[in-house]
Amino acid sequence: MGKTSKDKRDIYYRRAKEEGWRARSAFKLLQIDSEFHIFEGVTKAVDLCAAPGSWSQVLSRKLNKDGNQTARIVAVDLQAMAPLDGVVQIQGDITKVSTAEEIIKHFRNEHADLVVCDGAPDVTGLHDMDIYIQSQLLLAALNITTHILKPHGIFVAKIFRGKDISLLYSQLKIFFKDVYCTKPRSSRNSSIEAFVVCKNYSPPEGYQPHMLNPLLTHEHCDFNQLTGINRYVVPFVVCGDLSQPDSDACYSLEYEGKEYKYHEPNQSPISPPYEEAITLLEKGKLQLKKPGTSLTVFNEPESAISAFKEKCTISSSPEEEPSVTVSISDNKALKEIDDESK
Amino acid sequence: MSELLSTDVLAVLSVGDYIFVGIGYTLRVYKKSTNNFISKLDVCYPDKIHGIVKGPGNYLAVFGGKQIGIVEVKSSNKTVLTTLYNAVHRFNDWVIAASWCSSNNEPSKLAILFAHNCLYVYDWLKNEAKEFQCEEKCILYGGSVTSDKADNFVVFAGTVFQEIFIWAVRNFNIGEEVPILHRLRGHNGVIFSVTFDPITSLICSTSDDRTIRLWSVGINSSDNGIQKWKNANISLMTTIFGHTARVWRAAIRKDFVISIGEDSLVCIWTKRGTLINKIEAHHGAPIWSIDVPEDGNTIITGGGDGAVHVWPLRANTNFVTKIIPLESSNDVPKHIGLLNSTSMVIITQTGKMLTQNKESGLKEVSLDTTKYASYIVMQISPDRKRVSLASLNGYLTLYEDNSETRCLQRVLEQKIMDSKVLSMHWLNEDSLLVCGLEGCMKTVKIVQGSALVISNHLLPQSRERWTTTAVVHENLLICGDRAGSIHLFRIGDVGIDNLLTDQTNSCHIHPFQSLLKIHGRLGVHSCKIIEDKLLTTGRDGTLRFYKLQKIDGQKTISPLQIDKMPMDWVSITLKTCTDLYVLGFKEVDFVLYSTAHQRVLLRIRCGGGHRSWDYVLNDGNFYFTYIRDKQIHVAKCEPNFLATLAVENGFHTKEVYCIQPIPTSIGHNILISGGEDRILRVTHINGCGSDSNNNQKFTSMALLSGHISSIKTLSLINLQNTAECTRNLIFSGGGRAQLKVWLISLTFEKNAVHVGNLTCVELASHMLRGTDQQQRKSLQQESHQCHYMDPETRYMSINAYRIPRKPNFILLLLGCSDGFLRIFSYDIETRNISTRTAIPYYNRCILMTHLFNYEENLIALTMATDGIVNFWCLNDVVDDIVEDLPDKDKLVSKIPILPFAKLGLHQCGINSYDLKMLKESLFILATGGDDNLLCLVVFEIKSENGVLSLHKIRKWNSASSHSTQVTGLILNESGSLFSVGIDQKVLTFNYRYDDIKLIVSLVHDTITSVADVQGMTMCYANDVDSTLLCTYGKGFELIRRTR
């Protein structure tokens, strides 16, 4: 399969590259806006779970009309993200209270007009767990929102549709007058992803935003509400009309009569968690796919570094597989050894 | 009621000779020594079991989602009875881990760690909890809790953001936040597991960053209780890289660390991080759960393929290699062969022949060096008693192993070929096939010390013209050659054993059947007859099966399935009473593969298959000898020990996209399934419904490979369905616009199903854009453009229809992701697939298609991501196929047919449907959408002057029955509608249409444990009062609905 095959399979991926978006998700926010007009009058916005940054790009382009950088945008993610003009970045876990406090600090005496959250866990494949974590991201985002969103403000967040989703809806309904569930055309048909668009922020009277176990207090467990007839049903709206391309369809590279030019991907994550493992693989020293191959790094006292370097040997496991054993004190030293052995 | 379930196994626990397994919400018990299922108990409905923890007495804590059940286990001599103690305990937070209080006076207390980094000390008798919140409030992905005799609890918590927290509680004031004692930093990603092993005093953590980290805990021996942890000195000791994907969990047991991961590997390490063994355990599916029983001999794993396996922890201690030295240091071994497990023959570079055995060591055998100076072909007879040599000038020499003197004696030396002997093969204990130059082949029989030529044959012309293998069967001589072809020769009328003299007549010289280049240009490697099948292997990495059939009184072969082996060079098949081993080479490794277990049992780094090597299997011991670095190596192991049968069988390793039951006239449930793992599976559900202990099992009957991308859809045409046999054409399609046609037939012996009676043959394979090579070629020709412009297409849906007017022709309707509705025809006789028409459909991905016949009209339904159901009349297309049968695909055209009717039912994609005829011209259609909507429409189709029209009569909608997309629907005759969605709800509705009203009411709901449900089909219920539903997606489940 060539490098163009993803371009053919995913029209939004290709368009994102052509139009300079860091991720195809940009279209989801654009399509949500075309249906719900979420950017109207917005000058201060928070983008939770923002990396690699395409939603921040959309916010920056949409909120700064006529090229002046007047809008205030704060972007938060676990992952580091390449800088964006006019976007303040915070790196951290939004489910962690201390991160939430840091975000709130940016809005000391002010309110945000819009909070968006496209957060998603790196899915494990265990659907119940993934859906649970996703719901916690949403509640964390909601909690941050209760601290900073202005009255009648808008909150947009990704959800995973699962069997307990009615519970989430009813929790959102406590804080917002209007709650919709929407799916942009650019989101794939088979995906469990959808978005809640919550308009008209109006917390219950006397509600005091707090940081005391914030996630759990939203989670009142009323099973009648979950399953009973009183369960809150949220309208489901598909946004983006049929003139928008279909994210499940395959398109010819000469789509819409335009001449095709291959574009390199825009922005991959700055440093994936397994970067170190990958670097080791790429250096060709480690072929983890081969049976019996492994690498161990020992963290021993500093003083003994040189002695350990000598121990850097190819050892044999019982199956006579060479396995590289490197003994050193930290990762920096590991790289040195790699360089020496070149 | 759930009758059978195969899905992710998230919890395993071994207690004594019993294994407790959590699958879905059910706790299952097996006996380890016999692999038998014993009993099951529903515990956490509707949540999945994520953990099982052994408690004091006979209690287990079983948790999943936000629930914990206390299960009491009573074992009598033969069975184990599990009962749920009271009701399950529900919490409002996700349970990460649980542990029993170890102090004896409080057997009813559990410490429960929740995802919000808080701990409950919970009395399950009184339903009372003491709650402790850690000062750091965040979400945990993994963690554990330990307790000591004095009721101190220590929490090891893993976060999404690289950190491990250690905190401890003891009768802390509730409401106060508990401080963190230690923060361990070092991982670069989400922490999936953290455990502490008190014996080694190590903390072991696993992560997204693909590492396992061991942290040493230095504890001051004078400290007690929580103080001990406060003052502990914790530091990162070892970082282990060895997995190629996320590492889910790891366990420490005495001297070993055992880790499991998304890459389907079980890795066994020493505490110093030296890798001892990597087991490729669950066929590529992630491994979720592990337990290492205290006996320290076995490992139990549960995987994403639904399987549960028991592995030896120390398999390699049974694996011995030794080197046999030659006396003279300047001579090197060139050929080796094993006479039995302790003795071997060696021919050296200098032309010496040696034997070596335990009793007499190395001994030289006399050899006529004038004949055998520089060139020798050596073969060992099947009974390993004779050694045959052949020479440059056509001599055949035979040695016999004298069991008394334990040395080789020459018994024959005779010139049998006018030329150099290129190859030689034993056909049975006293006959050989010898192949010389120019394809000259002779079969030779050893009779009273001399070699008689029985027959002469001529190997067809090829570049390297010699045989590589040969077998005889009745009057057949079957040879494989270096050019990759298989040839069949007749030898007399009765077979080689009854031929004494040369009865050659012309029809014997040339093959009467040849399968040219079937194993590719690197050649055939072996031929073997097992029962009525021929098995061949070759250097194309495949094992091929053929059926031996009598046609006009003569046995011939016809190809059956092809199995891709996990090796490049497939050498030999070896039948044992319980298994069929395949031996071969992958790069520099020798590989021993078990077909019964579908896994590699053994790898030996021998340098590759080009060197001389040999093996024997003796009393369950496998000996493998090879020459490497000019030395003779012998390896020994017990393959039986390397693989035990699965405790629970596995199914697909990834999402299942389609399941079709095979029609049988006697109510067997045989399912064909395909999915993301690209394998087409044939599965037999044993003993549905009737089994008293309510334990249905399933067995995999065949795994068919060949699809290069996911299998999205299946369609079936039944050719025969009698009490003796069912024969079916299967059309499978999916990614990369690939379509395959298979013939799957099964004969029944006394109504019973046996794996041996199933045959699966790939009849045809088709790719819309040609194979990758063809695409590349066409690109090179049109040099001006540098990208292949056409879209990649997935076949989303296939319907097959046998044309009544032309029963040899099958019309195939394909819904494609590039928005085209394509029509192909398949010719049963020529096995030819021709493309007929491609109807464009607004560039929308077509998700579902359906074909039905109504008053001589062939009508197609298409459903796409635009939420519209379109109705097409295909009469013209059928006429085209019937009337005009071009040799070439000249009919390929894009006729702009338009649908004759449209129903806009959904806002976006239609993921499921079912259609039933209510009465003459009146139909009911159920559709389920990506917009969570369930829709029922009653419509009428009219035909006037050959023009079809549709009238919508009634519609019923429900937006709230399912909270997610609806992915499976079944309408049955008796007025029930079954629906299932990604929300895992299985709903039963009653529907009734009475000419005015369409009345639909929900009558039942339940939850399926299959996540990511892709669809639902119906199986034989074997009971008139019930329906057996099969939901599939992440695994499959059989659910019985009784009226």
Ligand SMILES: C[S@@+](CC[C@H](N)C(=O)[O-])C[C@H]1O[C@@H](n2cnc3c(N)ncnc32)[C@H](O)[C@@H]1O
């Ligand atoms: C789908 S991506 C967001 C894409 C982004 N909206 C864009 O358009 O470029 C989801 C992001 O959620 C982040 N995330 C997941 N869990 C998080 C958490 N607990 N705190 C902060 N970010 C988190 C991930 O790091 C990931 O970058």
